[in-house]
Amino acid sequence: MIQVENLTKYFGPVCAVNNVSFHVEKNEIVGLLGNNGAGKTTVMRILTTFLPASSGVARVAGFDVMMDSMEVRRRVGYLPESVPLYSEMRVSEYLDYRAKLKGVERRQRPSRIAYCIEVCRLQGVQRRLLGTLSKGYRQRVGLADAMLNDPPVLILDEPTDGLDPEQKQETLKLLRELGNSHTVMLSSHLLTEVESLVQRVIIIRRGVVGLARKLSELETDPIIVVEVRGPVEQVKSLLESTEGVQQVQVVSQEDGIVGCEIRTIADKDLRENISIRLGRNGLALRRLDLRRKRLHDRWNEINNTDVTQLSSEQLTRWGGPVMAGS
C-alpha cells in the first residue's frame, strides 16, 4: 500500500530525511516512531503530497505522490500534527464542508458524518465552535475528518498526542478496529503507547531509518528472568553452570531474593532445566519467566547510536535485523 524508496528531503542545507526506504502492506497498522525532530512529520507530509521529496520515490495506494498527487489525496485520510482547524466553524459544519470537499456523495453524507461523529465520540460538541474546543476534542475532530470519505489509507501524525490515558486507549482501540480494513500509518514519539497496536514499526532517527520490520519478525532473542531465595554467589554459579547458559546478570537482590536475567546460547528454552537444578539444590524459586527482547531495547539501541558516526555502508545496513552496535 505504501512504498518508499530512497526518499530524501532537504530543507535548504538541512537534511530532514535521509535515504529512507520502507514498505507497508495492505491493512497493516504501522508505527512511525522517533524522537521529536526525527523526521516523522516530514515523511508523512511527503506521503500526503503536501511536500515534494528532494529525491527518491514514494507510492501510496499504487500512485506516485508527485506524479498522481490528486489520486493519492483521494485515497489518503490525513491527520496533521497540530490539527489545524477553522476556528469560526462549528464541528458539524466543518465535517460537512470537509465531506463535500472530499467528494462524499450527498445522499451518503449525513449518515457518514453521523458515523464519524459517533466513533470519534463527538456527539456532545457537534454545535461547538472549533476555536473553543480543547486539545483532545480537536484531535478527535481531525480524526473524524480523516475518516470521512473512508479512505483505504490513513496517515495520522501523532493521533494520541494531547489525550489523557483513557482517551488514548479509546483512540488506539478505534485504530485497531480501523486496521482490519484500512492501512493505518501513525507516528508517535512514545514507543510504549503504540507497541501493543502496531504490526510493523519504522523507527527513524535524524532522518535515517533505524529499523523497519514487522513486529512478529522482531520478537526473537529471549531472556530468562528468575527470582530465587538464596545467597547470591551460589545462585549465580549454579545458573552459570547450567548447560546452554551464556550469561547471567544479577539485576536485583532484596530480602535474600536474587533476581537474575539469563541469556542463552542459540534460541533455547532452558526454564525446565533451571527449575529442576534449583530445586535439587534446595533453592526456593519465586519467579521463572521467558521474556522476549522487547521493542524498547531496540529503540534504546537506535537512539543511543550516534548516526553521524556511521559510515554510509553501515547506514545502508540499518533496517536489517543486525543493528550497528548490537
Added chain:
Amino acid sequence: MASDAITDKLENQKRPGLAGPELAPSLLREDEPVLPRTLGMIGAALLIFGGMALTFNLVGWPVAVRTGWAIFALAVGLAGLLFHAAFDRDISVRRLYLLFAVVILAFGVVLCLIPYPNSMGDQFRNGVPCLLVALLFLIAFLRNEDEAFVRDVTQRGLLVGGGIMALVGLFGGSIRSDFFLPIGLVYSLLGLLYLVAFVGTRGISDDLAYFIAIGLGGIGLLVILISLGRSFLTADGSTFFVTSGSILLFVGLLYLFIGAGLALDWPLFILTRRELGAFFFSPIAYLTMLGFSVLSWFSYIAFLDNIFDPITPPIEPIVRTYLFALFPVFVVICIVPILTMRLLSEEQRSGTLEVLLTAPVDESTIVLSKFLAALITYLIVWLPFGLYLLAIPLSGGKPFDYRPLLSFSVALIATGASFVSMGVFFSSLTRNQIASGVLTFAGMIALTYIYFAAHQTRDTAWQTVLTHMSYLDLWYNTLEGKIVPRFLLFPLSLTIVFLFMTIKVLESRKWR
C-alpha cells in the same frame, strides 16, 4: 449540556466516589463577549434615541434631530445590536433577539399588508426594511441557537416566508408589469434572501435545503423563459422588455446563479461558500460594513449639500459627484487590505493550508475561491452606498438619472477584481496578516497615485498610458455613462496576472 466524558459507558455509569461523571477533556470556556455586549448596549441606546426622534418627526412635534439623522442613529443602533446578536451565544440573549426579530417581522408584515391610507401596499416602503432587519437578526439567532427543534421551526419559518415572497414577486411580476416595479422586484429579491438564508443555515447536505436550492435555480430558469418569451413572442414585447422584462430577466439569472451556486458541489463552489461564511461569521465583515456605511453617510451628506446648492445647481449625471469624491476613494483604499489580508496568510499561519492542500483540490481552485469570495464581499460592502442613493428622491423629491450607475457597476466589478486579486497575491506571500495588509495598502496607494501622475505629466504619450492604467479615470468615464472596453483591459489583465502569480506562489512549495 451533557457531560463529555470519555466513553458512553462511563458517562452512563454512576461511579461511586465521584459527584458526577468525569468531565475531562475540558471544553475551553469561551471568552466573555465584552465587545459585542458593549456595542449592543450602545446600539440599543442609539436605537431608542433614533426611534424616538423619528417618531416625533413623523408625528410632527418639533425636535432638534431631523429625520435624516434619526434614521442614521437608528441604522447605527441596529448595526450595534446585530453585532451583539451575532456574537453573544448566551441563551437568554439569543432568545431575546429571536423575540426581537419576530416582533419586527410581524410589524413588517402588517405594514406590507394594511390598506392604509388608501390601499394595500401603501406602507410597503416602511415594511420592507423591517423584513430585511428581521432576516438579519434571524440569521444571527440561527447561528447561535443550539436546540435542534427551535432551529428547525425558525428555518421553516424562513422557508415559508421566503417562498411566499419569491412566488408573489416573481409570478405576480411576470403577469403584471405595474406590480413588478417596484413591489414585485423587491419581494422577489427579499424572498431570495430569505430562501438563501434557509439553505445556508441548514446546509446543502439536508434534503429539503438541497431541493429548495435546486428549486431556486429552476424558478430562475422559468422566469428567464417567461421574460424572454413575452419579450420576443408577443406583440407588445419590445415595450415589455424595456420596462420590466429586462429586470425580470436579471432577477431570473440571479435566482439561477444563486440556486446553482448553493446546490452544486464543485470544489470551487464549496470553497467559495466556506470563504464567504468565514467573512460573515467573523467580526471583520460587520465592522467594515458598519464603518463603510458611516463613511458613506458623511459622503452622502456632503453630496446632498452639493446638489441642493442653490447657486450652482448640479448637472447630470449627478451620481458622478456622489461616487467620484474623496470618501469613496479613501474607503476603497482602506477596505481592500482589510478584506484580503487574512485570506491566505491566515491559512498559512494556522496551518489549515496543509489540510486544504492534502484534500483533493488543486491550487488554482483554492486561489480562485478566495478571489471570488473576496470580490463578492467587496461588492456587498458597496451596498450601503447604493441604499443611500435610494434616499435621494425621498429627500429631494426629484428623480435622478440612474443609468450611469449601470455602467459604473461594470467598472466597479472590473477594478474590484484587480484590487482583490492584488490582495490575494500579497496574502499568499506572507503568513503575517499585518504584513500582507500593509503591502496591499501600499499597492492601493500606488494604483491611486497613477491618477495624479496621469494628470500632472505633460508628456502626452505617458499621459495616455497612465490614463489607461488609472482606475479613477475608468470610474469617471463610466459615471458619465460610457463603457470603453480598452479601459477595462488594464484591470482585467492585472487580475489575471495577480491570480496566476498567486497560484505559482502556492505551487512553489513543490519546487523548493
